Amino acid sequence: MDLGLEGRTAVVVGASKGIGRGIARALAAEGCNLFLLARNAEELAATARAITEEFGVSATPIAADVSDTASVSAAAAAVRAKVPEINILATSVGTAIRRQDRTITWSDADWQADIDIKVTGILRVIREFEGMIATDGSGRIVNITGASGLMTWMPALNYGMNNAAMIHASGYLAADMADRGITVNTVVPGIIGTEWREGWAGGMAGDQDKEDWLGEFCGGKGIIARRWGKVEEIGDAVAFLASDRASYITGTRMVVDGGLTANIR
Template sequence: MATSASLILCSGARTAAAHPRQPGNAALSWQTTDLGFSPTYTQKQVIYIFVKCSFCGKLDHPAFGASIMDLSLKGRVAVITGASKGVGKGVARAMAAEGVDIALIARGREALAEAADEIANTFGVKVLPVEADVTDTASMRKAAEAVRGHFGKAHILVNNAGAAIRRQDREIMWDDSDWLNQVQIKSVGALRMIREFLPLVPRDGSGRIINIAGASGTMAWMPALTYGLNNAALIHVTGYLAADLANDKITVNAIVPGLVGTEWREDWAAAAAEQAGKAKAEWLSDFCRSKGILSGRWGNVEEIGDLAAFIASDKARYINGAKLAIDGGLTVNAR
């Protein structure tokens, strides 16, 4: 006889707990479904309980005190560059959801303050907004001192700062200053950030450096010459520093996203769809498939953030020097 297990899923709007972003509003309800196992399944019945927030969609939410995977990150500190929006903010939110205290580094004061307030109010962690420029040594040194004074240490360093693709002209014809400006932000900026914050990283096995690179560093993505150059450099830096810092028990890994729907890309897609006379969703699906993205869509910042949170955890302690593609199958290069 087949045995079954009860799978408790969240699907509606009745709860005893309020979502922190909407105090007083219902966020959970329950639906029970029986799963059948094959006749060869002879172990005793197992009950699987999943808690899912219907407001933000996370399966593990600090407001509900339940978890399907405890990453044991609560109380650690992460420093994230380019953190006021886009992938950087997505990484910050994912780590804050696991109880990590956050230092957000970015140049734009207003967006930085808004991101810090949002994350602190949503997840109840300590958030330090630091207005700093990764292209400026004195600025990054001051940022490191601010983090030292506020948190004392930094377990996780996330290099995410970079410049968006704003121009469509041939980059091989750019002036030297334009090339160097791009390299200063992503490549040298990452080295500068690591150098200034490395003294704050513990040598007890909890130290993590996570570099947000990109698929353009492994392929020719037109017209992203310097964009790809920076991502390729960051991928190389990841392997080099994994070896260099191994004796300090600090792991260094790269996340290599494909096309991700950040704020500026959302605007770009909307403009391109309008020009093509298509709905945005239709244009985006066609575009992604034309680029060989097997999933037929671009990624979202939450997906990048979730991977970063896992890499930061002790469950990923044996992952070192890895370049982890998260690109919907883009780099499979299917033909």
């Protein structure tokens, strides 16, 4: 399906790998020119080169740390120096679950470190880029959250709180930016087979067929589809929400979780 995104400009945050990389590839496949942000400059540059070679679009890497206000401001200034406006801002930011012990016992610093990336970090990005987002009806913000924001996921207290907070913030921002014709939505993935997870699954499966092991693992987690999602499936959801076909969708959450939250138990 041609989503009519060719020639539009997108900023993708967290784009060096995983879901963020999947989003960047999906938008590039639709003809978007990209500015890619992430902390690891080397991984980011490699992703940008690969996207340009495969899809023939512009993909500019800009190293940035969302937990650092000055870094985010500098990244926005670098984009502003190259283009007068952007159409799409997609954020895929967060940390892995730090450890398996009871989160309520953590120090203030450990709590705050997660919040400063997933919640405050995304809000920093939106604050710095919102003035650049097109107001002709093509302006889109899409934030990646997570199913733990809709359910209790042990032992992920911080992880779930941060996702729930960004779901709430995205609804607020949809109302806040409505008069400028900018839509704001969240995509809520379940368990997604990122590069790290695929490697982990291979190790956990051992001598068992990996796909068989995954079916058992995902079924045990309550995923109706009995598999985990692909980064491409999240990228496609973002591309749809970024398109004119989704112009009447704002302030909502698109759950892409194989039925995980439909089967909470």
